[in-house]
Amino acid sequence: MRVFAVLVLASSLAACSTTQPAAAPPTPATLSSASSSDDNDFKAFSEVVTDTTESDDGLFNVHRVDEKLYFEIPDSLMGRDMLSLSRIAQTPADLSPFINAGSKTAERVIRWERNGDRVLLRTLSYSAVADSALAISQSVRVNNFEPVIAVFDIASYSEDSAGVVIDVTDLYTTDVPAFSGMSQRLRSQYKVRRLDGKRSFIDDASAYPENVNVRHTMTYEATEPPSQTSTGTISMQMFQSFILLSEEPMTPRLADPRVGYFSVRQVDYGSDEQKADERRYIRRWRLEPSDPDAYMRGELVEPVKPIVYILDPGTPERWRSYFCMGVEDWNRSFEVAGFKNAIRCEMPPEPGEDSEFHPEDVRFSTVRYVASETRNATGPSVSDPRSGEIIESDIIWYHNHIRSYRNRLMIETGAANPQARSLTIDEELIGETMRQVIAHEIGHAIGLPHNMIASSAFPVDSLRSPTFTSEYGVGPSIMDYTRQNYIAQPGDGVTRFVRMIGPYDDYSIEWGYRWFPDVETPDDEKQPLDALVLEYADDPVFRFRSSDGVNPDAQTEDMGDDPVLASSYAVANLKRVVPNLISWTSTPGRSYDDLEEVYGELIGMWSRYMGHVVTVVGGVRVTPKTSDQAGPLWEVVPPDEQRAAVAFLTENVFQTPGWLLGTEILRRIQSSGAVDALRRRQVSILNRLMDPERMQRLVEAEAVDDVDGAYTLTEFMNDVTRGVWVELENERPTIDAHRRALQRGHLERLVMLLTEDERPLPPGFPGRRTDYSQSDIRAMARSQIKLLYNASRALTPRAGDEATAQHLDDIGDRIADVLEPGRER
Numbered sequence: 001m002r003v004f005a006v007l008v009l010a011s012s013l014a015a016c017s018t019t020q021p022a023a024a025p026p027t028p029a030t031l032s033s034a035s036s037s038d039d040n041d042f043k044a045f046s047e048v049v050t051d052t053t054e055s056d057d058g059l060f061n062v063h064r065v066d067e068k069l070y071f072e073i074p075d076s077l078m079g080r081d082m083l084s085l086s087r088i089a090q091t092p093a094d095l096s097p098f099i100n101a102g103s104k105t106a107e108r109v110i111r112w113e114r115n116g117d118r119v120l121l122r123t124l125s126y127s128a129v130a131d132s133a134l135a136i137s138q139s140v141r142v143n144n145f146e147p148v149i150a151v152f153d154i155a156s157y158s159e160d161s162a163g164v165v166i167d168v169t170d171l172y173t174t175d176v177p178a179f180s181g182m183s184q185r186l187r188s189q190y191k192v193r194r195l196d197g198k199r200s201f202i203d204d205a206s207a208y209p210e211n212v213n214v215r216h217t218m219t220y221e222a223t224e225p226p227s228q229t230s231t232g233t234i235s236m237q238m239f240q241s242f243i244l245l246s247e248e249p250m251t252p253r254l255a256d257p258r259v260g261y262f263s264v265r266q267v268d269y270g271s272d273e274q275k276a277d278e279r280r281y282i283r284r285w286r287l288e289p290s291d292p293d294a295y296m297r298g299e300l301v302e303p304v305k306p307i308v309y310i311l312d313p314g315t316p317e318r319w320r321s322y323f324c325m326g327v328e329d330w331n332r333s334f335e336v337a338g339f340k341n342a343i344r345c346e347m348p349p350e351p352g353e354d355s356e357f358h359p360e361d362v363r364f365s366t367v368r369y370v371a372s373e374t375r376n377a378t379g380p381s382v383s384d385p386r387s388g389e390i391i392e393s394d395i396i397w398y399h400n401h402i403r404s405y406r407n408r409l410m411i412e413t414g415a416a417n418p419q420a421r422s423l424t425i426d427e428e429l430i431g432e433t434m435r436q437v438i439a440h441e442i443g444h445a446i447g448l449p450h451n452m453i454a455s456s457a458f459p460v461d462s463l464r465s466p467t468f469t470s471e472y473g474v475g476p477s478i479m480d481y482t483r484q485n486y487i488a489q490p491g492d493g494v495t496r497f498v499r500m501i502g503p504y505d506d507y508s509i510e511w512g513y514r515w516f517p518d519v520e521t522p523d524d525e526k527q528p529l530d531a532l533v534l535e536y537a538d539d540p541v542f543r544f545r546s547s548d549g550v551n552p553d554a555q556t557e558d559m560g561d562d563p564v565l566a567s568s569y570a571v572a573n574l575k576r577v578v579p580n581l582i583s584w585t586s587t588p589g590r591s592y593d594d595l596e597e598v599y600g601e602l603i604g605m606w607s608r609y610m611g612h613v614v615t616v617v618g619g620v621r622v623t624p625k626t627s628d629q630a631g632p633l634w635e636v637v638p639p640d641e642q643r644a645a646v647a648f649l650t651e652n653v654f655q656t657p658g659w660l661l662g663t664e665i666l667r668r669i670q671s672s673g674a675v676d677a678l679r680r681r682q683v684s685i686l687n688r689l690m691d692p693e694r695m696q697r698l699v700e701a702e703a704v705d706d707v708d709g710a711y712t713l714t715e716f717m718n719d720v721t722r723g724v725w726v727e728l729e730n731e732r733p734t735i736d737a738h739r740r741a742l743q744r745g746h747l748e749r750l751v752m753l754l755t756e757d758e759r760p761l762p763p764g765f766p767g768r769r770t771d772y773s774q775s776d777i778r779a780m781a782r783s784q785i786k787l788l789y790n791a792s793r794a795l796t797p798r799a800g801d802e803a804t805a806q807h808l809d810d811i812g813d814r815i816a817d818v819l820e821p822g823r824e825r
Contacts, residue, residue, distance in 0.1 A: 045158060073112055074162055083391065086240055111146075126266060220235075261447045263281055284446065284512050311347055369399065379442060410598060420497070451477045543623070617637075617646060699713050721746070792812040
């Protein structure tokens, strides 16, 4: 019997700040000393574990007696740190777009503790630490009291009296939150009433030398289940694991903000720092050279234990080789760190082949293939919160993600790439694209977060070079969101349009995985790691930064070092693609659903490119540094670049992009709605441009940075108003429907700046809140509104057509309602 024992809560790729030990754990001897005073209170071992019991020996032995499950836990494991991991093994249809078979629902460190005639299952935190020899460790302990998840009566002792036997059936058949796959959000969404114990049961249990697995079915009564609604039922199969953590954790490596790694966080109260000392350790696999002497001579050495991924048996055969290449592509980076064959991909066992492999089993890292309409891929991992050591990970590829890349290849590269001009992309091209997605997710699973600044290191025109793109792809890091080359133009001769692992990735793996001998503490290796960072500090290829909405160099989906030039090339390509969409997406005998989908995504791409340019305005670039490096981190984007960005947006957004509105496409996919759809896109871009925090940065740049020829808020507001209302410069203005809609949106934004004091940011959203009432923003908004009022009143009688006259008259009345509320007209 091969099953899964998982016992963890909520750990995701992005939630990497796991915790560190509160104090030294009690010893097994101390825990086991509280034995019962009356052995007759317990059954004999042979009465609990009989000849008919199904047993499996391992980390601790598991025994199945009819519907009951017993754990036989040796005294030596009492008080030992274990990782409890919970996954969904089988999920009902339509439960959630991002919950599937293999999804992790919980991850936590636990301890089994003997308490008289009972055994406690306790979860503990490693967010606060202090050396156990220090007095403050006592305060750390009493101020971090660990919750008790469950309590079990001792049913019997082990045959050798070196352990206890407990009945854990209720842990898996009752609604214990720590083991449930049904989150509070899902319970509320589907109106879950209760767990039905009669339809919840243990499927299987198994034990191995370092882990125990339990698979169990949980059935809930629900008023509005996600599928098969008439049953009023949600059933899911969970896979739970207990994994023994090493007594001596791997020596952690201190995180560095200049190099991107997911990390675990702890506060060391025993530090000599005159504060609560926060320390972060990177998440990484334990790679140690099998031949340390050869490694130190500079030879490539295989690790003692390589990183191994096994493909999900459900992976279609045609894609398996591409997936494995995506995994093993990282060997080039590990070689830079001194390891060869550090990461390996294996095919799944054949049907009927004798194998202990289960995708959910924590002993195996897998690339899972999920039959789902979700268009995504993820790279989560499980790590030891004491040290950041990655123990296991599961890459998840959702089947329908291939649809995303099929569409994007057509939209972004179709102008210059003949292979992308069909709904059936050549298998080699789509396979290579999938390979790079897997490589990106493996990057997450070996510790690397997104690096959104990487792509700005490449000059835009280099991405039009066949030789450059063949060698480097589209960016220096596969961890950036640079997917397809939307810059290459027809005739450039570019043949590689997709990303690949790059020089930043090699550098980050060397920094994170380079092995140093005789390291006892994280501080022992800080000097050589700092030296490596400083060696590359002046080269933008080796920068790390996530996206923050302020820095135009670090944006999602962007490409190259000049957002205006890059977006100019992107728009030129989109203009070539649009006239071909009907022929590229049409299949005889089918509807125009694919045309509608691709066209809608193309509009979204256009909007994204415009957003890249918006970020230049009020933008502040960053050069990641620590305090021992000279010079500031932040630098205001030069004023002329900001002016060029507004001019670009005036031409490409404020002037109606009629090329997006061809009737040949629109009348094949909709009866109406195009005008309002475009208005929403234009106004959305305009609102982002006129974001109060962006405008306040313009004020600050003029007041604080003393930039020569600063792009002032006054100049900016005048440029935007002139771009949106250019018709007001005519003696007899004529304003079409698209422009009228945009102008109403602009006025609405000005009114918001005039009448609202501030707009709160959503919880967790980065940025600052600006009080408009105390900023120059309000004065400038009022000035622009008055200008529009005077112009609309003066030009209404001279309008070139009736619709324009009505529009201008309405604008005047709207402004009057704001400036003079309640006044009769």
